[in-house]
Amino acid sequence: MKTLKFCTLVHEYPNLSELGEDDIKLVEKAIESAAKSYSPYSGFRVGASVLLDNGKIICGNNQENSAYPSGLCAERVAIFYANAQFPESRIISMAVVAKSNEKITNKPVYPCGSCRQVMIETESRFQSPIKLILPGNDHVHILENVSQLMPQGFDKRLLP
Ligand code: THU
Numbered sequence: 001m002k003t004l005k006f007c008t009l010v011h012e013y014p015n016l017s018e019l020g021e022d023d024i025k026l027v028e029k030a031i032e033s034a035a036k037s038y039s040p041y042s043g044f045r046v047g048a049s050v051l052l053d054n055g056k057i058i059c060g061n062n063q064e065n066s067a068y069p070s071g072l073c074a075e076r077v078a079i080f081y082a083n084a085q086f087p088e089s090r091i092i093s094m095a096v097v098a099k100s101n102e103k104i105t106n107k108p109v110y111p112c113g114s115c116r117q118v119m120i121e122t123e124s125r126f127q128s129p130i131k132l133i134l135p136g137n138d139h140v141h142i143l144e145n146v147s148q149l150m151p152q153g154f155d156k157r158l159l160p
Contacts, residue, residue, distance in 0.1 A: 006151035037061035046074035108134035
C-alpha cells in the first residue's frame with residue numbers, strides 16, 4: 001500500500017497592483033461582469049473573465065432562475081460562451097470575482113465543484129494550463145493551472 005497526497009499551489013499577493021497589466025485588466029473585466037449578473041435570489045454577484053490565445057477577453061456572470069437548479073455559475077457561462085464562439089482558442093487565463101452590490105469579497109472566492117470539472121476538462125482538452133486569478137480585498141490568489149483544483153476529477157480519457 002502506498003499513500004498518495006495531492007496538493008494545490010497557491011500564490012498569494014497582498015493586492016491587485018502587484019499583478020501584471022494583463023491580469024489586472026482581466027480582473028477588471030470580471031468585476032464589470034459581476035455587476036451585470038442576474039442574481040436576484042442569492043444576491044451573490046459572480047463575474048468570470050477569460051483571456052483567449054487570440055487576445056480576446058470573454059466574460060460571463062451567474063444567471064439565476066426561479067427554478068433554482070436551472071441557473072448557471074459565472075465560470076461556466078464564460079467558458080461555454082468562449083468555447084462556443086472560438087472553439088479552436090485556448091484559454092490562457094481566467095479571473096473569478098464575487099461581489100455584493102457594493103464591493104468584492106474580502107477573501108478570494110473559489111469555483112464550485114461543477115465549474116472545476118468544466119475547467120479541468122477545458123484545460124486538458126487544449127493541453128494548455130489555465131492560469132486562475134482569484135481576487136479578494138484582503139489578498140489575491142493565483143494558481144498556475146486549474147487541474148490542481150480538482151485532483152482525481154472525472155477524466156473520460158481513462159475509459160478503456
Ligand atoms: N456561483 C457562481 O457563479 N460560481 C461558483 O463557482 C459558485 C456559485 C453562483 C451561483 C449562484 O447564482 C450564486 O453564486 C450563489 O450560489
